[in-house]
Amino acid sequence: xxxxxxxxxxxxxxxxxxxxxxxxxxxxxxxxxxxxxxxxxxxxxxxxxxxxxxxxxxxxxxxxxxxxxxxxxxxxxxxxxxxxxxxxxxxxxxxxxxxxxxxxxxxxxxxxxxxxxxxxxxxxxxxxxxxxxxxxxxxxxxxxxxxxxxxxxxxxxxxxxxxxxxxxxxxxxxxxxxxxxxxxxxxxxxxxxxxxxxxxxxxxxxxxxxxxxxxxxxxxxxxxxxxxxxxxxxxxxxxxxxxxxxxxxxxxxxxxxxxxxxxxxxxxxxxxxxxxxxxxxxxxxxxxxxxxxxxxxxxxxxxxxxxxxxxxxxxxxx
Amino acid sequence: xxxxxxxxxxxxxxxxxxxxxxxxxxxxxxxxxxxxxxxxxxxxxxxxxxxxxxxxxxxxxxxxxxxxxxxxxxxxxxxxxxxxxxxxxxxxxxxxxxxxxxxxxxxxxxxxxxxxxxxxxxxxxxxxxxxxxxxxxxxxxxxxxxxxxxxxxxxxxxxxxxxxxxxxxxxxxxxxxxxxxxxxxxxxxxxxxxxxxxxxxxxxxxxxxxxxxxxxxxxxxxxxxxxxxxxxxxxxxxxxxxxxxxxxxxxxxxxxxxxxxxxxxxxxxxxxxxxxxx
Numbered sequence: 370x371x372x373x374x375x376x377x378x379x380x381x382x383x384x385x386x387x388x389x390x391x392x393x394x395x396x397x398x399x400x401x402x403x404x405x406x407x408x409x410x411x412x413x414x415x416x417x418x419x420x421x422x423x424x425x426x427x428x429x430x431x432x433x434x435x436x437x438x439x440x441x442x443x444x445x446x447x448x449x450x451x452x453x454x455x456x457x458x459x460x461x462x463x464x465x466x467x468x469x470x471x472x473x474x475x476x477x478x479x480x481x482x483x484x485x486x487x488x489x490x491x492x493x494x495x496x497x498x499x500x501x502x503x504x505x506x507x508x509x510x511x512x513x514x515x516x517x518x519x520x521x522x523x524x525x526x527x528x529x530x531x532x533x534x535x536x537x538x539x540x541x542x543x544x545x546x547x548x549x550x551x552x553x554x555x556x557x558x559x560x561x562x563x564x565x566x567x568x569x570x571x572x573x574x575x576x577x578x579x580x581x582x583x584x585x586x587x588x589x590x591x592x593x594x595x596x597x598x599x600x601x602x603x604x605x606x607x608x609x610x611x612x613x614x615x616x617x618x619x620x621x622x623x624x625x626x627x628x629x630x631x632x633x634x635x636x637x638x639x640x641x642x643x644x645x646x647x648x649x650x651x652x653x654x655x656x657x658x659x660x661x662x663x664x665x666x667x668x669x670x671x672x673x674x675x676x677x678x679x680x681x682x683x684x685x686x687x
Numbered sequence: 688x689x690x691x692x693x694x695x696x697x698x699x700x701x702x703x704x705x706x707x708x709x710x711x712x713x714x715x716x717x718x719x720x721x722x723x724x725x726x727x728x729x730x731x732x733x734x735x736x737x738x739x740x741x742x743x744x745x746x747x748x749x750x751x752x753x754x755x756x757x758x759x760x761x762x763x764x765x766x767x768x769x770x771x772x773x774x775x776x777x778x779x780x781x782x783x784x785x786x787x788x789x790x791x792x793x794x795x796x797x798x799x800x801x802x803x804x805x806x807x808x809x810x811x812x813x814x815x816x817x818x819x820x821x822x823x824x825x826x827x828x829x830x831x832x833x834x835x836x837x838x839x840x841x842x843x844x845x846x847x848x849x850x851x852x853x854x855x856x857x858x859x860x861x862x863x864x865x866x867x868x869x870x871x872x873x874x875x876x877x878x879x880x881x882x883x884x885x886x887x888x889x890x891x892x893x894x895x896x897x898x899x900x901x902x903x904x905x906x907x908x909x910x911x912x913x914x915x916x917x918x919x920x921x922x923x924x925x926x927x928x929x930x931x932x933x934x935x936x937x938x939x940x941x942x943x944x945x946x947x948x949x950x951x952x953x954x955x956x957x958x959x960x961x962x963x964x965x
Binding site: 665 | 795815837937
């Protein structure tokens, strides 16, 4: 268990040492929609390869819609949205945001083509549109598999995106965030499938709901308990309440996925609970990071402990 | 400690950034023991760099009505009132540290942040699109988004002035030479001599901050002489550049991605195909 911060922990008028992220709600929302898109593309590819057409269509349409929303959210959150294309000037492996930009650009293109493939039959049979209608289904299949190939990166890089900052409760969580976010992505996509797909095709979604939510809940438990002082922001305040809400919703969603084998209604309710759990968890983690950046003790206390353990590194210190 | 890589450890940043024959690394040595809290540095910086006003703030924190380094304050004079047992004021002009390993620069996704030939770190205002990633990446809380503008701003170490052989505005305006500008090697030697002098004069609490190339950011281009613990001035006691751990973070993400693939494969593998069900 973590110790409370020493009461003598000094600060400059209680002001934060580091700056909290200036992002609005768009970014935690994007953490959810980006994960949903990735999970849905994986479900669609699995459905495509195992002959589940409704599940495939659900996955492809969800992936395209969610990645479209993600791109809108990311651009709207820029201080200068008209300069969004400056993100495409460089490719920098030291910037998770740069890596994410390229992944989401490629994924967005592929999942757009895959979703378009689902609507090829609505095109007229003749003329240039007819040719398009013939080409789209095979192109959609290739694009859907390509999107699924990029999806694991899209589902997990956001953990690095948050961790690669000075925000104490995010940075120290770096070993845990990618897997947690990957699980949350699978659980949310499975949630949509449980709502939209017929029972006959939903078995993989049910299993994925269980596996994904298990990863998500194991991850949040670790954040709450294993980061010493830096677990506090995950337990207290709004972040703590959201994380607990996510746990209850996630457990309900898992139960519904097991019990909903024969009932569309139970399956759909389970899907709603899984989606809500994923949203609550993303916002909880975001808010815990902001809380840990705002209170200087979360920056100062662990650094002092680290420095004191190491001993004075220079004759001028201490 | 980790060995030297482009992400951590001691090195000379300008050659590491690709300048084949750069001038000496330039920086600030801010000696807080002679700071008189006149804020001439804050004013000179605003004047020269055309940094917008923040309005009239009365913060109730001693003589500090600036509060912190922000998008609109690139120098910030901190005032600490102490009774120990005699009353004393600590005054310290804070500034961007121009780290050897600058997290803001590492994480910038547009290339707006760059390393100059003098080893300093500058944001190009015509490139920055206000993504805001540099802001929580900075271990010192220096970079900030300007309201109504959307972009990130911070000290440039007067790149325009230094480029033509001039002293940065804050150091030029400082009446007590609390802010000293020059080649970093010279400043470090000068700081060592100043510490020895203060210690022999009976000021044992004097210590250097940010001068050590072996620290978590590879040493600061702008370092300080302090008279108390760093956190008393609002500085982090043991800052580490977040990207030092980035290779490990990408490895964890790779493992997580494999876990995701395995979970999907397992979910489909065990199910009988609906079309082929007997």
